[in-house]
Each structure stands twice: as C-alpha cells, then as structure tokens.
Amino acid sequence: MKPGSRFTRISIPCRAGPSDLDEEAPLQYVSDVYSGKSTPAIPGSGSEKHNPVDGAGSGSGRLVPNFLSTLPIKRSLYSTDSYFLDSIEDLAAVAGDSFRRFCRDHTLLLLKPDAIVSRRAPAVLRWVTDHGFSIVGAVPVMFTRHTVRALWQYGLNAASRDRRDTADLYMTAGECVLLLLAQAGQAESATAILSRAKGPAEPENCRPHHLRYAVGSFNYQLNLVHGADEPADLLRELGILCDHDQRLRLFSAAVADVDGTAAAYALVDRVQNTAPEVDLDLGRTLDEIAVAANHVEPTRVPDPAPELARVITRIRAGESRDWRQLFELAEKYQVKITMWQRIVIATYLLDPHIPGAVSMLPDASTGVIPHATEIHHR
Structure with missing residues (x-):
C-alpha cells in the first residue's frame, strides 16, 4: 500500500505531555480510522484528553492543539470539521515528525x-x-x-x-x-x-x-x-x-x-x-453600460439612454447604491450587461454586512482579533 493511503496505519511514537505549547514536545499520531478500533488523535495533542472549551470536551475525541489556533472556539469547531480532519490526517501521514514544522x-x-x-x-x-x-x-x-x-x-x-x-x-x-x-x-x-x-x-x-x-x-x-x-x-x-x-x-x-x-x-x-x-474599475464599467445603451436600436425599444443615464449619474454622485435598479432597466431596454460588469457593479455597491451580526470566527484581515472569551460567546 502506498504511503499516505487513507487505509494505512500510521504510528509515530512519542510521549503525551500536558502542554500543547511545548515547542519541543514530540508529536503523536496513531490512526486506524477505518477499523473502528481506535479514535485518531491529532499530532501534538496528547491522545488521552479532549479539546477543552470552558471545561467541555470537543465530543470528537480529537484535541486541536494550541499551536494550530489561539482561539478556543475555533479549536472546538475544527475538531469536528471533516475538511480539517481529512487534511490533518493526510499531513501526518506524509510529514511525520515534520508535522509541527510544516504548520x-x-x-x-x-x-x-x-x-x-x-x-x-x-x-x-x-x-x-x-x-x-x-x-x-x-x-x-x-x-x-x-x-x-x-x-x-x-x-x-x-x-x-x-x-x-x-x-x-x-x-x-x-x-x-x-x-x-x-x-x-x-x-x-x-x-x-x-x-x-x-x-x-x-x-x-x-x-x-x-x-x-x-x-x-x-x-x-x-x-x-x-x-x-x-x-x-x-x-x-x-x-x-x-x-x-x-x-x-x-x-x-x-x-x-x-x-x-x-x-x-x-x-x-x-x-x-x-x-x-x-477592467474592474467601477467608473469605466458604468461608462461601458452607458455606451451600450446608446447603441440599442431605437426602432425595437424606447430609447434607454436617458433613463439609464439618470441612474448612472446618481450612482456616480453617491446618491444611489441601487445596482438592482440599474440591472432591471438594462434588462427592460435590452441593454446587454456582461457577467463581469455585473460583478463589478454589484461588489462596489452592495452592503456586505448584516447590521448587528457577528461572524462565528473573526476575520484576521481586519487586523482586529477579539479576545477568545468574547469570540466564544458570540
């Protein structure tokens, strides 16, 4: 059976230590996933304990060690996430003692x-x-x-x-x-x-x-x-x-x-x-739509240019973010809008957030990582 096969028993001997943060702690991975004889442990976790969040176990039998995430709620969620578990088992099969270095x-x-x-x-x-x-x-x-x-x-x-x-x-x-x-x-x-x-x-x-x-x-x-x-x-x-x-x-x-x-x-x-x-610039995309409106055959439909021009002017002035109205008028007057023109206009004008809603996990790109206890109670 080739190395890394999902059905391969992988055993990396180590001691199980109490601290997930010990940089020198050896890794443990004993996996016999498909035999039903054992519950796979995550490298660096210590196989005898669960992932504690406010004193509760993860329920999966797998501990997500602190060196993978500083957030208790993330460690709890990921301990039962099949994408995470597939990947971590594949890495352990390939990396062995290099598991922690890879991470x-x-x-x-x-x-x-x-x-x-x-x-x-x-x-x-x-x-x-x-x-x-x-x-x-x-x-x-x-x-x-x-x-x-x-x-x-x-x-x-x-x-x-x-x-x-x-x-x-x-x-x-x-x-x-x-x-x-x-x-x-x-x-x-x-x-x-x-x-x-x-x-x-x-x-x-x-x-x-x-x-x-x-x-x-x-x-x-x-x-x-x-x-x-x-x-x-x-x-x-x-x-x-x-x-x-x-x-x-x-x-x-x-x-x-x-x-x-x-x-x-x-x-x-x-x-x-x-x-x-x-071209992903909003202004030039609006220009393209205005030009397309001017080229609609007037014998087929009413002239769309003036009405579309008014909507576009209001969008440019920041008086409207109603991209749906723009698309509805274009469809009404048979003005062709490409997929990427739709993408550009909608992504510039939409409101991305639900007022008052907080994501389950923080977005690190904001540069603000809430305290772990705050995240846990979201």
Missing part, C-alpha cells in the same frame, strides 16, 4: 478570479517572493457555490444576502490559483505573517506595506487574494480546496523543500491566457 513554516495564498482577469496575478507572485516567502507548489482550483460556502462557512453567517450571492458569482467566474508558500525561521507562524502582510479586505484600510495595496485591489470583495489566518485554517482550507492526492503532493513537496516558483508562474500564465482580460 509553523507554511501558509497558503489563493489568487482569486479577479486577480486573474485583471492580470495582477504575476505581480502577486513577485510580491510574495520579494517579501521572503518561497513558493512550494501551485494548484488550479475551480470553485462552485458549495466551495464558497465551505471556505467561508464560519463568517458568512454575518454576511448579507447580496454579499453571499456575489461571492458565489465572482468566485465561480473563472479559475483560481492556490499557492502553498513557506517562510522558515520566524518567531511566529507563516500564516500569521502573511495574514497581516496581505492587508485588510477594504482597500481604503490598506497601507503601502500591504500586498493588496502594492498590487492594487478594487473593493471589499474584489481584493485579489485570500489567505489562511492561522495554521488550523491552512489545514482546513487545504482540505476544502485540494483533493486527497493533491494534498499529498503539496505536503510531500513541502517536506522536501521543493522550489515550485517556475511551476507557479507557468500555471498563472496558463490560467491568464484562458481567461478574459477585464
């Missing part, structure tokens, strides 16, 4: 469809390598609406319906590129370093040292990249975005310190060459 030294960066169609993906690659990250591997990813909901499962509870629908629309509009990155020898995890360096989701809150500022993001949703917040998120998101064989290849490349830079550039070139080039 500390690696992170992921997802180049979203807006990075591809705006032709900014190569600039993202240059930025990450210029800032001390090496590229281990790259994988093409095609989202479905189910992938969208899985990836942001613990944050979309606070998202407006508009934000959820547009996320489905733009994330499925073309291929993404998933990068596995490494930065070794730092005091904190690579996930924390990159999460802070990529900058907030809102372009107006980004600063010159941020990736999103340097490359040039567009709005709250069209911000080019997504990154994992903590090592636990790295593992869970690899469980969502990659299948079993892809994960094994990425984990093996990481353990072997493979240089995947050339392959990543080649993949980005291939994905960009098969995708349209799109």
